[in-house]
Amino acid sequence: MSGIEFSQRIDQLSNSLQTFAYTLTKNSEDAKDLFQETAFRAIKNREKFAAGTNLKAWLFTIMKNTFINNYRKKSRANTILDSTENNHYINSGSKSIANQGESNIMMNELTKMVDSLDDSIKIPFLMHYQGFKYNEIADSLELPLGTVKSRIFFARKELKQLVKRRYQHIG
Numbered sequence: 001m002s003g004i005e006f007s008q009r010i011d012q013l014s015n016s017l018q019t020f021a022y023t024l025t026k027n028s029e030d031a032k033d034l035f036q037e038t039a040f041r042a043i044k045n046r047e048k049f050a051a052g053t054n055l056k057a058w059l060f061t062i063m064k065n066t067f068i069n070n071y072r073k074k075s076r077a078n079t080i081l082d083s084t085e086n087n088h089y090i091n092s093g094s095k096s097i098a099n100q101g102e103s104n105i106m107m108n109e110l111t112k113m114v115d116s117l118d119d120s121i122k123i124p125f126l127m128h129y130q131g132f133k134y135n136e137i138a139d140s141l142e143l144p145l146g147t148v149k150s151r152i153f154f155a156r157k158e159l160k161q162l163v164k165r166r167y168q169h170i171g
Helices: 003-012 014-025 028-044 055-077 107-115 119-129 134-141 145-166
Strands: none
Touching (some): 003 014, 003 028, 107 119, 119 145, 134 145
């Protein structure tokens, strides 16, 4: 099956896939994202589809597994969402604790520490710090995704050691 035929068959099944995505996510925007990611993965892994088998079932399996993986990632992140309009409510409690964190580690010292890293780990780390996603970094640097993740991990680890060495005399 050619790539065009494969894409056309996915297009024919798009209504069913979008309905299933909405059933899983209960949100139209999340459903659109899930459908798009499913279509991308299916096209990317087209050669793994066995001709003559049920394409709809294959696509539904990809969608279900993608949804489960995304759900697990979100639940592991344990992010706290603050829905208040003004963030000043966060620090408006009656008790406040003073600390000297800002005076202990100056931003220019951290910048020097980051600059001292080897370029192979510094560049992916800085890109991640600037908000690029792992996939975007991998594509930009033409590296495998796992390599990008490990380099960012090693950069964090090395920075942690540099900070510990620099500030071991404090607390």
